[in-house]
Amino acid sequence: MKIGYLGPKATFTDLAVTTMFPFAEKYAYDTIPECIDAVSNGEVELGVVPLENALEGSVNLTIDYLIHEQPLPIVGEIIAPIQQHLMVHPYYKEHWNDVREIYSHSHAIAQCHKFLHTTFKKAKYVYMTSTSAAAKFVSEHPHLPIAAIANEMAAKEYGLEIVKANIHDYDYNHTRFIIVRKQNEELSLQSTLYAGDKTTLMIALPKDQAGALHQVLSAFAWRRLNLTKIESRPAKTGLGNYFFIIDIDQKMDDVLIPGAIAELEALDCTVQVLGSYPYYII
Amino acid sequence: MKIGYLGPKATFTDLAVTTMFPFAEKYAYDTIPECIDAVSNGEVELGVVPLENALEGSVNLTIDYLIHEQPLPIVGEIIAPIQQHLMVHPYYKEHWNDVREIYSHSHAIAQCHKFLHTTFKKAKYVYMTSTSAAAKFVSEHPHLPIAAIANEMAAKEYGLEIVKANIHDYDYNHTRFIIVRKQNEELSLQSTLYAGDKTTLMIALPKDQAGALHQVLSAFAWRRLNLTKIESRPAKTGLGNYFFIIDIDQKMDDVLIPGAIAELEALDCTVQVLGSYPYYII
Known part of the structure; x- marks a missing residue:
């Protein structure tokens, strides 16, 4: 199966795709819109792009592009922990404490703020366009006293030695990736990583009024x-107009969710089902 | 007044700070935590970091760092439109259509997807760590047929010529920046950019239960x-536990907001006032 993902190689998106689909034929795309377009025009069967808390992609861009440009259904979700490791060229394995420059994506460096602050007080930080680009650079400069912060896939890909694992500040940090497809067919994966089902809706309120959101949530609460x-997101019409992205923790059914949607539409809300799909925790 | 901001120079954060505080002494910081720390330890009086929809910073990082690490009050907010321009070295001004490579931050390139797709079908995209780094690179290579996508401040800073203004796909795209301070003192700015006041709360629910959010919103609705x-955000305790960030469109008062907070606390919610502050639209 051909799967497109937000590249480059050995980033966190690549790691998620490889864990979830070990036998897939992978294609890296440079931007989220390009990856979604590739699914739409049939270049690949599935596309995997970050939705939340991502290092590499703009979260808002994914939802905006799916809502306004290419309305592809979400058919699955991958939830992956963010684990950042410090890695050096094998040549520097024994004296990694002496590195003078640390290469990574700026968000990754920010995520390891506490570790870096106490361990490398005098190091200089060099920002690269991705964590894997940082690992690549370190592998290509074996005699420079430098280290990279990246994931284990990048360490393997570029032959680096992980000298300090899990240096990120917060253990609870996860990234969510969605899987989009041209037709709304079930993934039918028999995966031990399966963790449940959810349904994602986009709801636009008729106008910005006190309590409107509360009224909308009543339809689900009772x-x-x-x-x-x-999550509220500004609508196309500018500041002050919002739509909401809501996740319900179950599959689309025949009665309850359609009933809530029908009521919301009767109240002049616009409702769009972005997908009803399984999620996997890796 | 000394103001720290998420750098580098001539990024969208710098543009927002310069517009809002034209006479400030500006200091660029490499990461969001470093900028917030600088306010905390007194290096600068105010800090300006992106909160939402930013090109340069991880949104979640700002809120997480303020909640878990450095609980500084938010004293103001700047809302800025994202306007992307195509710029070249003056040498290429007349034949900018011939450029073969376009340099920018990957998010900026993604934001201009439609324009690039129709105007530069064969161009190659080169990702830089920021839009201003891209502008700098183009200015340093006057004889290469290349262009940058960046803001007008970067064009001025690096002596480039804007050949196509406002090439971003969506006009409604805005970035929000917050202003933090060590003490919760009012900004007392007499600015014509003043657009209103808001109060931001963090609310953690006692446990994940159907309708809990609905109950919380009742306290505000009536x-x-x-x-x-x-916006819901996963809490430190892992997947499935959430806290909420809520904006109320008015200043903290003596009766209504304190009353809602007292009720929520009686229901075992944890409530934290992140700030009550004016916002400015530039």
């Missing part, structure tokens, strides 16, 4: 539909 | 406190 995520 | 933003 049906005991549990919302695990809610 | 008081006619209008929420202009609501």
Whole structure:
């Protein structure tokens, strides 16, 4: 199966795709829109792009592009922990404490703020366009006293030695990736990583009024539909007009969710089902 | 007045700071935590970091760092449109259509997807760590047929010629920056950019249960406190536990907001006032 993902090689998106689909034929795309377009025009069957808390992609861009440009259904989600490691060329393995410059993506360096602050008080930080680009640079300069912060896939890809694992400040940090497809067909994966199902809706309120969101949530609350995520996003019309992205922690059913949607539409809300799909934790 | 901001020079954060505080002494910091720390330890009086939809910073990082590490009050907000321009070295001004490579931050290139797709079908894209780094590179290579995508400040800073203004796909795209300070003192700015006041709360629910969020929002709805933003964020304890960031479109008062907070606390929610502050639209 051909799968497109937000590249480059050996980034966190690549790691998620490789863990989830070990036998897939992978294609890296440079931007989120390009990856989604590739699914739309049939170059690849599935596309995997970051949705939340990503190092490499703009989160808002994914939702905006799916809503306004290419309305592809979400057919699955991958939740991956962010684990950052310090790695050096094998030549520097024994004296990694002496490195003078640390290469990585600026967000990765920010995520390891506490570790870096105490361990490398005098090091200089060099920002690269991705964590894997940093690992590549370090591998190509074996005699420079430098280290990279990246994931284990980048260490393997570029032959670096992980000298300090899990140097990120917060253990609870996760990235979410969505899997999009041209047709809304089930993934039918038999994966031990399966962790549950969810349904994602986009809801636009008729106008910005006090309590409007509260009224919308009533439709879910009295049906005991549990919302695990809610996010307001400015609409195309400018500041002050919002739509909401809501995750319900169950599959689309025949009665409850369609009933809530019908009521919301009767209240002049616009509702769009972005997908009802399984999620996997890796 | 000394103001720290998320650098480098001539990025969108710098543009926002310069517009808002034309006479300030500006200091660029490499990461969001470093900028916030600089306010905390007194190096600078105010710090300006992106909160939402930013090109340069990780949004989640700002809120997480303020909640978990350095609880500085938010004393103001700057809302700035994202305007991307195509710029070249003056040497290439007349034949900019012939450029073969376009340099920018990957998010900026993604934001101009439609324009680039139709105007430069064969161009190669080169990713830099920021839009201003791209402008700098183009200015240093006057004889290469290359262009940068960046803001007008970068064009001025590096002596480039804007050959196509406003090439971004969506006009409604804005970035929000917050202003933090060590003490919760009012900014007392007499600015014509003043657009209103808001209060930002962090609310952690006692446990993940159907309708809990609905109950929380009731406390605001019946008081006619209008929420202009609501965002769920995973809590430190891992997947499935959430806290919420809520914006109320008015200043902290003596009765209504304190009353809602007292009720929520009686329901075992944890509530933290992140700030009550004016916002400015530039």
